[in-house]
Every structure is written in C-alpha cells, then in structure tokens.
Amino acid sequence: MHRLRINQDFVAGLMFAGWGLAGLWLGQSYPAGSALRMGPGYMPRLLCWGLLILGALITIKGIIVAGEKVERWHWRPLLMVSAAVLAFAFLLEPAGLLVATFAIVTIGALGGPEFRPVEVLFLAAGLALGAVVLFIYGLNLPLAIWPPFLV
Amino acid sequence: MELLDNLVFGFSVSLTLQNILFCFLGVLVGTLIGVLPGIGPPATVAMLLPATFYLSPVPALIMLAGIYYGAQYGGSTTAILVNMPGESSSVVTCLDGYQMARKGRAGAALAIAALASLFAGTMATLLIAIASPPLSRLALKFLAAEYFSLMVLGLVGSIVLAHGSLLKAVAMVFLGLLLGLIGTDINSGAERFTFDVPMLGDGIGFVVVAMGLFGLAEILANLEKRDRRQIDPSIGTLMPTREEFRLAWPATLRGTTIGAILGVLPGGGALLASFGAYAFEKKISRDPSRFGKGAVEGVAAPESANNAGAQTSFIPLLTLGIPGNPVMALMIGAMMIQGISPGPQVMTQQPELFWGVITSMWLGNVMLVIINLPMIGIWVRLLKVPYRLLFPSILLFCAIGVYSLNNSGFEVGLAALFGLMGYVFYKLGCEPAPLVLGFILGPLMEENLRRAMLLSHGDPLVFVQRPISAVLLLMAAALLLLVVLPVFRKTREQAFKEAA
Numbered sequence: 001m002h003r004l005r006i007n008q009d010f011v012a013g014l015m016f017a018g019w020g021l022a023g024l025w026l027g028q029s030y031p032a033g034s035a036l037r038m039g040p041g042y043m044p045r046l047l048c049w050g051l052l053i054l055g056a057l058i059t060i061k062g063i064i065v066a067g068e069k070v071e072r073w074h075w076r077p078l079l080m081v082s083a084a085v086l087a088f089a090f091l092l093e094p095a096g097l098l099v100a101t102f103a104i105v106t107i108g109a110l111g112g113p114e115f116r117p118v119e120v121l122f123l124a125a126g127l128a129l130g131a132v133v134l135f136i137y138g139l140n141l142p143l144a145i146w147p148p149f150l151v
Numbered sequence: 152m153e154l155l156d157n158l159v160f161g162f163s164v165s166l167t168l169q170n171i172l173f174c175f176l177g178v179l180v181g182t183l184i185g186v187l188p189g190i191g192p193p194a195t196v197a198m199l200l201p202a203t204f205y206l207s208p209v210p211a212l213i214m215l216a217g218i219y220y221g222a223q224y225g226g227s228t229t230a231i232l233v234n235m236p237g238e239s240s241s242v243v244t245c246l247d248g249y250q251m252a253r254k255g256r257a258g259a260a261l262a263i264a265a266l267a268s269l270f271a272g273t274m275a276t277l278l279i280a281i282a283s284p285p286l287s288r289l290a291l292k293f294l295a296a297e298y299f300s301l302m303v304l305g306l307v308g309s310i311v312l313a314h315g316s317l318l319k320a321v322a323m324v325f326l327g328l329l330l331g332l333i334g335t336d337i338n339s340g341a342e343r344f345t346f347d348v349p350m351l352g353d354g355i356g357f358v359v360v361a362m363g364l365f366g367l368a369e370i371l372a373n374l375e376k377r378d379r380r381q382i383d384p385s386i387g388t389l390m391p392t393r394e395e396f397r398l399a400w401p402a403t404l405r406g407t408t409i410g411a412i413l414g415v416l417p418g419g420g421a422l423l424a425s426f427g428a429y430a431f432e433k434k435i436s437r438d439p440s441r442f443g444k445g446a447v448e449g450v451a452a453p454e455s456a457n458n459a460g461a462q463t464s465f466i467p468l469l470t471l472g473i474p475g476n477p478v479m480a481l482m483i484g485a486m487m488i489q490g491i492s493p494g495p496q497v498m499t500q501q502p503e504l505f506w507g508v509i510t511s512m513w514l515g516n517v518m519l520v521i522i523n524l525p526m527i528g529i530w531v532r533l534l535k536v537p538y539r540l541l542f543p544s545i546l547l548f549c550a551i552g553v554y555s556l557n558n559s560g561f562e563v564g565l566a567a568l569f570g571l572m573g574y575v576f577y578k579l580g581c582e583p584a585p586l587v588l589g590f591i592l593g594p595l596m597e598e599n600l601r602r603a604m605l606l607s608h609g610d611p612l613v614f615v616q617r618p619i620s621a622v623l624l625l626m627a628a629a630l631l632l633l634v635v636l637p638v639f640r641k642t643r644e645q646a647f648k649e650a651a
Contacts, residue, residue, distance in 0.1 A: 008578075008579045008580040009316065009319070009580075011579055012319055012322075012579040012580065012581055015575070015579065016319075016322040016325075016326065019326055019329070023329055023344070026344055027343065027344065030341060030343060031339075031341075034609065035604055035609050035611065036604055036605065036608060036609030037605070038338075038597075038600070038601050038604065039339060039341075040336035040338070040339045040341040040343055043328075043332060043597045043600070044329060044332055044343060044344075047325050047328050047329040047332075048329065050325045051322060051325045051326060051329065054318060054321055054322040054325060055322065057318055058316070058318050058319060058322060061316075061318065068580060070578055070579065071578060073578065074371075074374065074375040077370075077371055077374035077375060078371055078571070078574055081367065081370060081371055081374070081546065081570065082567050082570060082571055084543075084546060085367065085546065085549075085550055085563060085564070085566065085567035085570065086564055086567050088547075088550045088563060089550070089554075089560040089561070089563035089564040089567070090560065090564070092554060092560050092563070093560055101547060104543070104546055104547050104550055105543040105544075105546070105547060106543075108542065108543040108546045108547075109539065109543045111374060112374060112538075112539045112542060112543075113374070113538075113539060114539060116539075119540070120543070123540055123543060123544070124543075127543075127544055127547055131547065131551065135551055135555070139201065139202060139204075139205065139555075140205070141201075141551075141555050141558075142558060
C-alpha cells in the first residue's frame with residue numbers, strides 16, 4: 001500500500017479546503033442574488049468554492065508529488081508570544097500601561113532561547129518607562145499609566 | 152516645462168523646515184528599526200503609523216515614506232555586516248555583501264550600497280515625476296470595469312511573483328479576498344462572518360493583519376532559528392577602489408532599470424526587484440563563479456534595484472489609488488486616516504501633497520547616505536544587541552501600535568490570532584504577501600464588480616468590450632500563461648532558487 005506523505009502541500013491543501021468549507025457553512029444564509037444584482041452571499045460563495053477546489057488540487061498534488069516535509073513545530077515561542085500579546089490586550093485597559101508592558105515583555109521573553117530573569121526585569125522596566133514617556137506624554141495616547149483601581 | 156515646474160513646486164513644499172525635519176525623522180527611525188534583524192518594512196511602517204496620526208497630511212506621508220525607504224536601506228546594512236537580512240528584499244545582498252565584509256571590504260560594500268541606492272532613488276523619483284501625470288489622466292477615465300480588471304492584474308502579478316507553489320499563491324489570494332469581506336456588506340447592510348461580534352462590524356483592520364502576518368509571525372520564525380549573527384567589527388575604509396567602482400556603476404544602471412520596472416508591477420516592489428537584478432547580473436557576467444564570493448556587482452545591482460523598486464511602487468498608489476504591496480496598503484490606510492481618498496484625483500486636488508511627497512523621496516535618499524556612511528558606527532553597535540532583548544521590545548511596540556489605531560484591545564488580540572496564522576503559513580510554505588494583497592483589494596473588487604455588472608445590465612462581456620479593461624485582462628492572462636509555460640516556469644524557479 002502506498003504510504004500517505006505528510007508534506008507541506010498535503011496539509012496546506014486540507015487547510016485551504018477547510019477555510020472554504022467553513023466559509024460555505026457560515027455563509028449559507030447569506031442571499032447570493034444574481035450576477036446583475038449580487039447579494040451579500042455572491043462573492044463569499046464564489047471564493048469559498050474556489051478555495052475548496054484549490055485546496056483539493058493542492059492536496060492531490062501533495063499526495064502525488066513528494067514535496068517538502070512539514071518541519072517540527074516550536075511550541076514554546078508560539079505559545080509564549082501569543083500569550084504575551086493576549087495578556088497585553090486584556091490587561092491594557094483594566095490595569096494600565098505599566099502592568100501590561102511588564103506582562104508582554106516577561107511572558108514574551110519566556111518564549112526566547114534563554115530566559116534571564118534579572119535582565120528581563122530591567123528590560124521591562126526600561127521599556128515601560130520609555131513607553132510611558134513616548135506614548136502617553138509624547139503622543140498623548142489615552143491610556144492609564146497605573147492600574148485605575150489603585151489610583 | 153511642466154516637469155520642471157512640478158518639481159520646483161514640489162521642492163517648495165518638501166524643503167520647508169518642518170517637512171525636512173519629518174523627512175529626516177522618518178528616515179532616521181526607519182533606518183534604526185530596519186537595521187534590527189527580523190523586522191521588515193511592512194511591520195516597521197505599521198508599528199510607526201500611529202506616530203504620524205497627529206501630523207497634518209503632508210508631513211505625515213513624507214515621514215511614512217521616509218520610514219519605508221529608511222527601513223529598506225537599514226536592512227542592507229544588516230545584510231552586509233552580519234550576513235542576516237534585516238528584511239527579505241536584502242536577502243540577496245547577504246550573498247556578496249557579507250563576503251566582501253569578510254575580505255575586509257565591508258566599508259566599500261556599504262559605500263557602494265549607499266551610492267547605488269542614491270543613484271537609483273534619484274532616477275526613480277524622476278521616473279515617478281514623469282510617469283505620474285499621464286497615468287493619472289488615463290486613470291481618470293477608469294470606470295468600475297477598468298478598476299476591476301486592474302485589480303485582477305494586480306492579484307495575478309502577486310501570484311506570479313510569490314515564491315514557491317503557484318497553486319498555493321492562488322489559494323492565498325482567495326483566502327485574502329474572503330477575509331477582506333468580513334464585516335458589514337456596504338450594499339445590503341448584511342453582516343458577514345462577524346459572529347455577532349460588534350467589533351468585527353467594520354471588518355478587520357489592515358494593520359491588524361499586517362502586524363500579525365508580518366510582525367508577529369516574523370518573530371516566531373526568528374525564534375526558532377539559532378541567532379547566527381557574527382559581527383565583524385572592522386569596517387575598513389569606506390572608499391571603493393577604482394576597480395570596484397568600474398564594476399559597480401554599470402551594474403547600478405542595470406539594477407536601477409530592472410528595479411524601476413518591477414517596482415511598478417503590482418505585487419512587486421523591492422523584493423522581486425532585488426532578486427531579479429541579482430539573477431540578471433549573474434547571467435550576463437563573464438565569470439558567474441565570482442558571485443557569492445564577494446562580487447561588487449552582486450551588491451550594487453540588488454541594492455539599486457530594491458531602492459528603485461521601493462520608490463516606483465508608489466506610482467500605482469499615487470496615480471490609481473491601488474496598493475501594489477503591503478507597505479503601499481499601509482500608506483493607503485494612512486491617507487484615509489488623514490481624510491484623503493487615494494486615487495487619480497489626488498494629483499490635481501492636492502498637488503502640494505503629491506509633489507511634496509515625491510520630491511521628499513529624493514531628499515530622503517540624500518539624507519540616507521549622510522545618515523549611513525558617517526554614522527555607521529552607531530548602527531554597528533545597535534547590531535550587537537542580542538535578539539533575546541530585541542524581540543520582547545518589538546512585541547511591545549507592535550502591540551501598542553495596533554492598540555493605538557482604534558484604542559481597541561480586541562484588535563491586539565486579533566493580531567495575536569493572525570500571528571498564529573502567519574506561523575502556520577510559514578510552516579506550510581505559503582507566502583503571506585498574496586493573501587495580504589487579496590485582503591486589501593477584496594472589498595474594492597467586490598464593489599467594482601457589482602458596479603460594473605449593474606452598469607452592463609449583468610453582461611459579463613463588459614470586461615472585454617471596454618478597451619482599457621480588455622488590455623488589462625489580456626496582460627493578466629499573458630502573465631499567467633507565461634508562468635504556466637514550462638520554459639518560463641523553470642527560469643522562475645531557478646531565479647528564486649539561485650538567489651535564495
């Protein structure tokens with residue numbers, strides 16, 4: 001039996017087809033209209049079918065042609081960087097710029113090749129100071145510096 | 152003479168003290184961030200966009216343009232000195248630039264890169280000044296059908312110019328177009344793919360997408376590579392030898408020409424220009440084996456080409472209001488924030504903006520040489536900052552940049568999602584540029600398609616019956632055909648492979 005090759009094309013094709021299917025399913029209630037009077041569903045449906053067909057073609061190509069393999073995923077940077085940005089997003093308004101800056105810098109640094117706690121602390125402090133001066137005093141962004149519930 | 156009048160008028164705008172200052176500031180900050188490895192021009196411009204909100208339109212756009220070619224240029228310095236491209240369009244500069252540095256000719260390589268860029272920038276500025284007026288006049292005749300066909304040509308261009316698999320590039324365009332439709336449909340008011348989230352009603356902001364796919368995904372990709380920067384502290388003399396000079400100037404001429412042409416093409420810009428120019432130099436060289444071992448032409452040609460390309464990519468933006476690459480899309484965003492709707496009317500209605508920005512580009516190029524050659528020591532010191540300190544800082548600035556657009560934490564979270572998507576694309580060998588172009592053009596294309604069909608009473612033949620539209624579609628078809636033809640396909644693959 002022919003062993004299924006897990007290469008980039010194979011996975012990418014499935015991904016594109018998945019986007020197409022998801023779009024068709026989510027957009028099933030949007031009226032398509034006609035070519036003369038296009039409804040809100042006309043373009044999305046066209047594009048989703050396109051994605052479905054292209055995805056299928058790419059998957060088939062992935063099965064027939066031995067392409068580049070999918071390299072190992074590095075979970076640590078991915079998780080830490082995403083978590084850092086999300087933490088910033090959630091903390092900025094309720095907790096102010098200083099807390100959010102410390103969060104994004106420290107959590108982000110955990111995703112790096114090596115983590116030096118003292119160095120990161122100094123970096124976060126320096127960046128927090130710089131961000132306050134530049135964005136709040138310099139550019140007048142409407143942000144709280146300290147956590148609003150403390151002040 | 153019309154050209155001379157326009158340029159004089161432009162300089163009268165760009166040479167005011169305020170505009171000189173903002174041009175300098177843009178070029179300086181752009182270089183500063185461009186020198187840092189792992190952050191390319193789109194992310195740089197997106198990050199600094201909020202800094203220009205409080206300026207009036209002319210200085211804001213002058214500064215943004217300065218940031219763009221500053222970042223472009225800073226990338227070359229990194230490429231030459233540490234063999235790590237600051238951004239993708241200086242990948243090829245690494246090949247010979249770093250080899251020159253290893254031979255102790257780093258100073259000469261930097262000087263040649265700077266002078267080649269200056270020459271290319273001067274020529275490209277002239278070209279913009281000459282080509283823009285007739286193009287805008289032509290564009291004023293454009294109706295929905297022409298705009299639609301033009302965008303098709305642009306998307307086909309971005310597919311042809313993407314690395315790797317064509318099918319995947321087409322799929323990325325489709326996905327980008329689809330993502331661009333998220334939000335309220337302007338014709339019917341129906342909400343599409345918004346999951347009843349009110350923040351998605353206006354669609355996803357372009358900066359969010361650019362920051363995620365370029366800024367965050369770049370950081371993720373960099374974090375899994377080992378930091379392989381080796382810094383050679385000795386720059387040596389800045390003066391190129393006579394022999395180096397003799398080899399460099401014809402290569403600069405050729406690079407400028409190739410770059411200027413490829414830059415105008417949608418989806419092109421600096422990246423393709425530098426690859427194309429390098430491949431061409433290698434092809435026509437009497438001794439191609441010198442390339443990759445420190446050939447002067449291998450620095451002069453791609454450097455002049457990427458600068459010329461960066462500059463001429465403003466032509467479609469300024470004359471048609473259509474962005475050819477992600478940075479130009481950000482410029483559109485900046486123009487709209489300033490209350491200017493991009494298109495052919497900008498030149499006639501806001502000549503001070505149009506000619507001011509164009510002439511400031513030449514000014515900025517002169518400043519680049521001044522900033523970079525005598526001040527090279529500062530940039531070298533900056534290069535020594537380890538990546539483990541850099542990337543959390545970049546992360547912070549990206550996040551604040553996204554937040555400040557609409558004061559929305561939601562958009563920052565959305566950017567994180569796009570960062571994740573960008574990482575998946577990176578792992579699957581899918582280039583993000585076609586997606587981004589599709590994303591920008593998606594709503595515009597739908598709008599123009601609808602309008603064209605209404606005007607023609609539902610007859611799709613309108614796209615081939617109107618002459619300009621037909622020519623544009625024919626060009627798109629020809630481009631596609633070229634890529635599918637085996638002969639060209641091989642050269643395309645080879646060009647990317649050789650340069651990579």
